[in-house]
Amino acid sequence: MQRTLISETIQKTGQPVKVCGWVHVRRDHGKIIFIDLRDRSGILQCVISPGAKNYGELKKIRSQWVLEIAGTVKNRPAKLINPGLETGKIELNVKEIKILSEVEELLIDISLDDMNLHIETLLDYRNLTIRNEKVGAIFKVYAEVLKAYVNFMRSRGFLEIKTPKILSGATEGGANFFKIKYFDRDAFLAQSPQFFKQAGVGAFERVFEIGSVFRAEPHFTSRHINEFVGLDAEMGFIDGPDDVMDELEETMKYVLSEVQKNCKKELEIYGAKVNIPKKFPRLKLADAVDILKKEFKKEIEGIDIDPEGERLICEWAKKEHRSDFIFLTNYPWDIRPMYIMPNPDDPKETFGFDLLYRGIELASGGQRIHDYNQLVENMKKKKLNPDDFKYYLQIFKYGMPPHGGWGLGSERIVQKILGLKNVKEAILFPRDVKRLAP
Amino acid sequence: MQRTLISETIQKTGQPVKVCGWVHVRRDHGKIIFIDLRDRSGILQCVISPGAKNYGELKKIRSQWVLEIAGTVKNRPAKLINPGLETGKIELNVKEIKILSEVEELLIDISLDDMNLHIETLLDYRNLTIRNEKVGAIFKVYAEVLKAYVNFMRSRGFLEIKTPKILSGATEGGANFFKIKYFDRDAFLAQSPQFFKQAGVGAFERVFEIGSVFRAEPHFTSRHINEFVGLDAEMGFIDGPDDVMDELEETMKYVLSEVQKNCKKELEIYGAKVNIPKKFPRLKLADAVDILKKEFKKEIEGIDIDPEGERLICEWAKKEHRSDFIFLTNYPWDIRPMYIMPNPDDPKETFGFDLLYRGIELASGGQRIHDYNQLVENMKKKKLNPDDFKYYLQIFKYGMPPHGGWGLGSERIVQKILGLKNVKEAILFPRDVKRLAP
Numbered sequence: 059m060q061r062t063l064i065s066e067t068i069q070k071t072g073q074p075v076k077v078c079g080w081v082h083v084r085r086d087h088g089k090i091i092f093i094d095l096r097d098r099s100g101i102l103q104c105v106i107s108p109g110a111k112n113y114g115e116l117k118k119i120r121s122q123w124v125l126e127i128a129g130t131v132k133n134r135p136a137k138l139i140n141p142g143l144e145t146g147k148i149e150l151n152v153k154e155i156k157i158l159s160e161v162e163e164l165l166i167d168i169s170l171d172d173m174n175l176h177i178e179t180l181l182d183y184r185n186l187t188i189r190n191e192k193v194g195a196i197f198k199v200y201a202e203v204l205k206a207y208v209n210f211m212r213s214r215g216f217l218e219i220k221t222p223k224i225l226s227g228a229t230e231g232g233a234n235f236f237k238i239k240y241f242d243r244d245a246f247l248a249q250s251p252q253f254f255k256q257a258g259v260g261a262f263e264r265v266f267e268i269g270s271v272f273r274a275e276p277h278f279t280s281r282h283i284n285e286f287v288g289l290d291a292e293m294g295f296i297d298g299p300d301d302v303m304d305e306l307e308e309t310m311k312y313v314l315s316e317v318q319k320n321c322k323k324e325l326e327i328y329g330a331k332v333n334i335p336k337k338f339p340r341l342k343l344a345d346a347v348d349i350l351k352k353e354f355k356k357e358i359e360g361i362d363i364d365p366e367g368e369r370l371i372c373e374w375a376k377k378e379h380r381s382d383f384i385f386l387t388n389y390p391w392d393i394r395p396m397y398i399m400p401n402p403d404d405p406k407e408t409f410g411f412d413l414l415y416r417g418i419e420l421a422s423g424g425q426r427i428h429d430y431n432q433l434v435e436n437m438k439k440k441k442l443n444p445d446d447f448k449y450y451l452q453i454f455k456y457g458m459p460p461h462g463g464w465g466l467g468s469e470r471i472v473q474k475i476l477g478l479k480n481v482k483e484a485i486l487f488p489r490d491v492k493r494l495a496p
Numbered sequence: 497m498q499r500t501l502i503s504e505t506i507q508k509t510g511q512p513v514k515v516c517g518w519v520h521v522r523r524d525h526g527k528i529i530f531i532d533l534r535d536r537s538g539i540l541q542c543v544i545s546p547g548a549k550n551y552g553e554l555k556k557i558r559s560q561w562v563l564e565i566a567g568t569v570k571n572r573p574a575k576l577i578n579p580g581l582e583t584g585k586i587e588l589n590v591k592e593i594k595i596l597s598e599v600e601e602l603l604i605d606i607s608l609d610d611m612n613l614h615i616e617t618l619l620d621y622r623n624l625t626i627r628n629e630k631v632g633a634i635f636k637v638y639a640e641v642l643k644a645y646v647n648f649m650r651s652r653g654f655l656e657i658k659t660p661k662i663l664s665g666a667t668e669g670g671a672n673f674f675k676i677k678y679f680d681r682d683a684f685l686a687q688s689p690q691f692f693k694q695a696g697v698g699a700f701e702r703v704f705e706i707g708s709v710f711r712a713e714p715h716f717t718s719r720h721i722n723e724f725v726g727l728d729a730e731m732g733f734i735d736g737p738d739d740v741m742d743e744l745e746e747t748m749k750y751v752l753s754e755v756q757k758n759c760k761k762e763l764e765i766y767g768a769k770v771n772i773p774k775k776f777p778r779l780k781l782a783d784a785v786d787i788l789k790k791e792f793k794k795e796i797e798g799i800d801i802d803p804e805g806e807r808l809i810c811e812w813a814k815k816e817h818r819s820d821f822i823f824l825t826n827y828p829w830d831i832r833p834m835y836i837m838p839n840p841d842d843p844k845e846t847f848g849f850d851l852l853y854r855g856i857e858l859a860s861g862g863q864r865i866h867d868y869n870q871l872v873e874n875m876k877k878k879k880l881n882p883d884d885f886k887y888y889l890q891i892f893k894y895g896m897p898p899h900g901g902w903g904l905g906s907e908r909i910v911q912k913i914l915g916l917k918n919v920k921e922a923i924l925f926p927r928d929v930k931r932l933a934p
Contacts, residue, residue: 061733078733080895098653098701122895159866161895185890188699197700201656208646215536218639220725222925223661223708224674226932236662238685239675241714241929247676254925257934261626262635263536270661270708276679287658295499295516428597449934453623457518457560457599487660487692491679494664496695496887
């Protein structure tokens with residue numbers, strides 16, 4: 059007999075079916091054993107009476123055992139209907155059970171609505187904890203974000219590309235690279251697909267990439283991870299950084315609207331609401347610093363705002379503009395990479411920006427320099443040696459349009475949509491300074 | 497004025513438009529200058545007469561310069577219509593040109609239909625050569641393969657996951673791992689997402705991943721690369737390896753049919769035909785060895801067939817079954833990893849298989865062991881220490897259904913669809929033993 063998914067049993071009242079899944083919970087009522095069976099589509103109550111085949115054997119079944127159950131779908135008596143369950147009007151009268159896999163004692167009860175585990179326990183037992191419905195919901199939202207991102211990018215004429223993660227040099231001239239032994243020489247793990255997506259603009263005008271990003275930053279925070287999945291994009295023939303922000307704004311609106319539409323259950327589990335502002339406010343970084351001083355009595359050391367500043371300026375955007383998002387623009391030249399276009403009206407500033415969402419930086423982007431000579435000059439000003447960037451500079455010898463783009467952190471989107479305390483919760487198997495397993 | 501894409505100019509006869517792009521070719525006819533302008537959507541003939549603004553300046557424009565052109569779309573005289581061009585019935589009467597980017601002397605003429613470059617030249621100048629139409633077509637097919645793969649996987653209930661590429665140990669117990677310096681310790685780059693996707697089955701039953709795969713194999717062939725993009729999938733509640741092969745077969749049929757439908761122009765450029773067999777033949781490896789002996793007089797050393805054997809058995813599949821694909825099944829236990837299910841009827845064999853396409857191995861897959869004790873035993877038989885696989889073994893303590901899956905090489909699919917000689921041609925910026933740049 060073909061397997062029936064649990065969500066499809068609703069239409070099969072009176073019919074014999076075969077279902078497969080895990081024992082979610084198991085209850086004894088005298089000689090009757092109730093098993094809530096869980097598969098990828100839902101949960102179904104299965105009733106084992108002493109008449110079932112090998113009844114004696116079936117009594118040993120416990121939580122999380124994997125079963126294949128043959129039986130007949132029956133309507134439940136009216137007073138036993140469970141309105142909280144999709145299959146709450148029916149149950150399965152068990153005829154025969156095949157045990158596919160048994161389980162030792164479990165240390166964690168994953169059938170709980172909320173396991174309330176310490177983050178380290180949650181991650182140490184990741185192979186088990188991702189089976190919990192609330193934890194699993196995170197990864198359904200995550201998959202929806204990936205899907206919405208690619209679909210939107212394609213609809214806007216962006217070509218999906220894949221670029222290498224092993225590099226011959228520390229591309230952007232910064233630190234924070236992981237070093238690899240590559241046959242008989244050293245190599246580095248990509249900190250971003252920046253150079254390659256710019257090359258992509260030269261060929262295809264608009265490109266996007268979903269790929270691994272590696273950062274050797276020794277941070278111990280709830281916002282940092284050392285390996286994540288970046289949602290990158292780069293577009294040619296722009297008139298200025300606002301064109302890039304427009305595109306990113308539309309992208310985020312689409313991604314959120316898709317999550318809102320297709321992840322109702324998952325949002326509900328987290329009591330999360332998706333708010334999509336009509337327009338994301340755009341504020342110069344310098345003006346943000348002023349607002350922090352005036353409205354929040356917060357003094358900024360240096361020229362960039364710190365995590366508390368990011369949180370406060372998001373509060374301000376929510377209050378003043380009813381927006382969960384805010385663009386901070388015109389980042390200072392000193393703290394942006396050599397490829398970001400300086401503002402011709404004020405060379406201390408650049409056409410670089412950040413996008414903040416619910417208190418944290420979600421994306422970094424900007425217009426890039428597209429002129430070969432200007433780029434060489436900017437490298438020199440940054441005390442970088444253009445000879446170290448031979449292949450990158452090649453791109454600009456062949457004719458490059460004005461262009462710009464962004465890098466988005468996919469995990470932070472999910473973290474902030476669902477209100478997770480730690481970004482690591484939004485990653486199946488996160489890597490941080492201390493954690494490389496499971 | 498808003499930019500008009502070149503493909504959209506066809507509907508704008510008589511109207512003023514602004515177009516942007518690269519000079520594809522430039523021809524002088526006395527005082528008239530013809531420019532074929534190329535953008536991501538097509539090529540448009542632009543006519544510069546001495547009446548154009550700054551005509552004197554415009555005479556210096558050369559190949560690959562980046563331009564923004566304002567002008568009026570006109571019908572061409574009947575005898576000048578170019579049926580080979582989508583915009584062949586129209587041209588642009590240039591009013592004004594803004595030069596966005598100039599270009600030095602180019603070493604390679606990328607406007608040629610076929611640049612006929614040596615592979616090393618093609619890759620050394622990759623930032624330029626990907627701008628050639630024929631080369632670019634490869635990456636349009638590549639993007640279509642990615643799109644078709646994810647769309648099909650989703651339609652079959654697979655959840656998209658992303659798993660880490662930095663590992664604490666050399667997972668599969670083999671060699672060929674790249675070593676990383678990870679803060680104060682050593683780590684390794686993932687050779688496959690095998691362990692994580694199996695964990696994913698425990699939570700979501702069906703998962704897939706598109707991600708970077710790293711192989712430290714010192715090969716110098718047209719089939720090998722050291723970093724590629726894997727299309728992985730893993731599915732629970734199977735009845736045997738045939739269920740996995742069925743799913744992979746349907747996936748490949750869908751991917752090919754989408755390429756056939758959506759990449760007509762790209763296939764034409766390569767004179768490539770997509771053949772979709774009704775059914776992929778399945779042959780035991782041992783029987784393949786016999787066929788090679790009898791029909792091709794080829795003796796096999798050892799128990800696996802070599803690249804020439806793969807090529808010949810594909811010839812056989814084409815002749816006998818009219819199929820570009822063939823599954824080789826029942827791989828010997830000796831040459832399959834510890835997680836592949838041994839055949840209970842013949843423990844020298846496994847439920848592992850390969851999928852071959854047009855002469856090369858495209859995918860490797862099989863049913864996995866899902867029982868904890870059997871897995872520990874199999875590790876020991878393979879002279880592996882189960883203590884080294886503590887986290888992996890965790891998965892099997894929590895109840896795992898019978899499951900299996902595959903790893904597909906995305907680049908080889910594209911290589912073989914288009915008939916490219918070298919798999920590196922199907923990668924934007926390939927990495928091999930010698931090449932880490934650009």
